[in-house]
Amino acid sequence: MIRPFLKRNPRKSKDFLVPENQRFSWPWERMNNRGQILSESTFLFWRIFLVGLIIFFIAITIGATFVSKQDVRGAEAILLSEKITDCIVSKGTIKIDFNLDNCFINNDEYYVNASLNSLESGLRNEKLAGDHNLETDCALLEKGTEMKEPPGCLRQRFYVLIDNNSQIEKGALNLLIGVKKYSENIK
Amino acid sequence: MNKKGAEDVLWNVILVLVFLSAAGLLFSWMSSEATGKSIKSEVIAKQTALLIDASENGTVIFVSADVTVDGNKVTAVSENVKSEYSFFNNAKATAKKVEGGTEIRLT
Numbered sequence: 563m564i565r566p567f568l569k570r571n572p573r574k575s576k577d578f579l580v581p582e583n584q585r586f587s588w589p590w591e592r593m594n595n596r597g598q599i600l601s602e603s604t605f606l607f608w609r610i611f612l613v614g615l616i617i618f619f620i621a622i623t624i625g626a627t628f629v630s631k632q633d634v635r636g637a638e639a640i641l642l643s644e645k646i647t648d649c650i651v652s653k654g655t656i657k658i659d660f661n662l663d664n665c666f667i668n669n670d671e672y673y674v675n676a677s678l679n680s681l682e683s684g685l686r687n688e689k690l691a692g693d694h695n696l697e698t699d700c701a702l703l704e705k706g707t708e709m710k711e712p713p714g715c716l717r718q719r720f721y722v723l724i725d726n727n728s729q730i731e732k733g734a735l736n737l738l739i740g741v742k743k744y745s746e747n748i749k
Numbered sequence: 750m751n752k753k754g755a756e757d758v759l760w761n762v763i764l765v766l767v768f769l770s771a772a773g774l775l776f777s778w779m780s781s782e783a784t785g786k787s788i789k790s791e792v793i794a795k796q797t798a799l800l801i802d803a804s805e806n807g808t809v810i811f812v813s814a815d816v817t818v819d820g821n822k823v824t825a826v827s828e829n830v831k832s833e834y835s836f837f838n839n840a841k842a843t844a845k846k847v848e849g850g851t852e853i854r855l856t
């Protein structure tokens with residue numbers, strides 16, 4: 563005998579034709595008492611939770627290995643150092659009153675500290691460009707201080723010939739290059 | 750199999766499909782990370798910017814990728830991922846699409 567099922571949606575005509583014992587029902591619809599529903603749903607959520615946990619830990623492990631940005635600031639600092647030395651050296655010497663103008667696109671992403679010291683006459687000339695805060699950041703980084711966003715730093719020393727008003731002297735060029743570009747290079 | 754058994758099987762099949770699709774998503778993400786697809790555009794942009802930095806005026810660079818230069822920024826697009834990186838070279842860089850890649854001219 564076909565017993566019409568009226569509980570779900572009486573407006574749907576096909577529901578009237580489906581016997582109650584033949585219609586599809588979700589497991590929780592077939593459960594009679596509250597304890598059964600609770601235990602079944604607890605088991606279901608436990609299974610989903612376990613699978614979710616496994617996926618989460620796999621994602622964390624893989625993520626730590628692969629999801630990291632390529633940090634090119636070290637290479638960039640070396641290239642900038644070369645660019646500056648090429649820019650300020652003329653005919654094998656550096657003029658004592660050198661400047662960094664037009665050597666590179668100067669913006670707040672970089673910091674350059676170039677100091678020229680004469681080892682003979684003791685003359686000194688220092689030129690700074692870019693974000694001066696990087697001077698401190700680089701010093702802290704060199705001391706081994708842990709930083710959330712460390713800059714890329716390069717310190718170099720070149721022994722050079724200084725053109726001091728047509729008088730050639732031996733000297734040293736100390737360069738400190740700092741590169742920020744945190745968002746592009748740090749995860 | 751009775752009606753209740755069939756419904757249980759269907760319910761389990763649905764669960765298995767959900768878990769399999771979750772595993773599939775995880776696998777596709779792992780695969781794209783492991784093969785470097787996700788960082789390809791970033792690497793192209795950065796390497797191109799470094800090439801421009803290392804070059805002198807008059808240099809012509811050929812990059813076998815879709816690259817554009819706007820001001821002092823290189824933009825690379827690969828696998829529908831766009832990446833940008835700036836360069837410090839004060840030479841004027843212009844990019845032109847050529848067969849098989851992009852030609853960058855420094856003047």
